[in-house]
Every structure is written in structure tokens, then in C-alpha cells.
Amino acid sequence: MAVGVASAIIASSCCVLPLVLVLIGITGAWMTTLTSLRPVTPVFTVLTLVALGWAGVILFRPATSCAVADGAACEKTRPVARMVFLGCVAFVALLLLFPLLAPFFY
Incomplete structure (x- = not known):
């Protein structure tokens, strides 16, 4: 999940990073170099x-074995991991769709 989120941030850095910097008040001509990752x-x-x-x-395939001696621990942590995964997917979807939506903010 970390690789997916990190690469989504890099993939959308051409549009998200300049907008965030402008929103917090950091501007300048150097911001045009941020599009070099495009x-x-x-x-x-x-x-x-x-x-x-x-x-x-x-995460979503049936668990065949549990690394923990107590198998009940997997039953409790797996739904939490799935919720974290779905949250990451929603965040990544926003980042990947942002270049399409960015013209509406500028």
C-alpha cells in the first residue's frame, strides 16, 4: 500500500504540488520546474x-494460514487492514484524478 500511495504522489506531483504551494502562499518562477516529472x-x-x-x-483473498499462533488475531486485524486499504485506494484515486480536475482550480 505504501508503494502505491508513494507512486501516486509522485505521479500527480506535476499538478498537486504547485497547487498546494500556491494555496499556502509559496510562489515563484521556479515552480515551472515542478512539471519536469510530467x-x-x-x-x-x-x-x-x-x-x-x-x-x-x-488482502481480499481467503486467508489460508495465519502467521500468529492464535488464529483469532487474524480475524480481528484483517477487517482493519481492509479498511485502511480502501482508505488508501480512495486517497490514491483522488491523486490520480487530480490532473484532470486541476484546470478547474487555476
């Missing part, structure tokens, strides 16, 4: 989707 955005987008897909498969 050509690698598709690579990080694919990395994001692959990482989140892999994490989703691991």
Missing part, C-alpha cells in the same frame, strides 16, 4: 495500480 507520470500511474492491485489480492 513525462514519467504514466510510469508511476501503472506502478501505483500494480502495487494497489497486488495489495488488494493479498
Whole structure:
């Protein structure tokens, strides 16, 4: 999940980072250099989707064994991990959709 979130932040840095900096009052001509990551955005987008897909498969497939001696511990922590995963997916979806929505904010 961490790889997915990190690569989504990098993939959307061409649009999200300048907007956040402008909103907190940091501006300047140097901000035009922040778009230098634009050509690698598709690579990080694919990395994001692959990482989140892999994490989703691991979390939502039936648990065959538990690493903890008490099997009941997995039954309690797995729903929490799934909720964290769904929260990360929602955050990543916002980040990946932001370049499409950014023109409405400028």
C-alpha cells in the first residue's frame, strides 16, 4: 500500500504540488520546474495500480494460514487492514484524478 500511495504522489506531483504551494502562499518562477516529472507520470500511474492491485489480492483473498499462533488475531486485524486499504485506494484515486480536475482550480 505504501508503494502505491508513494507512486501516486509522485505521479500527480506535476499538478498537486504547485497547487498546494500556491494555496499556502509559496510562489515563484521556479515552480515551472515542478512539471519536469510530467513525462514519467504514466510510469508511476501503472506502478501505483500494480502495487494497489497486488495489495488488494493479498488482502481480499481467503486467508489460508495465519502467521500468529492464535488464529483469532487474524480475524480481528484483517477487517482493519481492509479498511485502511480502501482508505488508501480512495486517497490514491483522488491523486490520480487530480490532473484532470486541476484546470478547474487555476
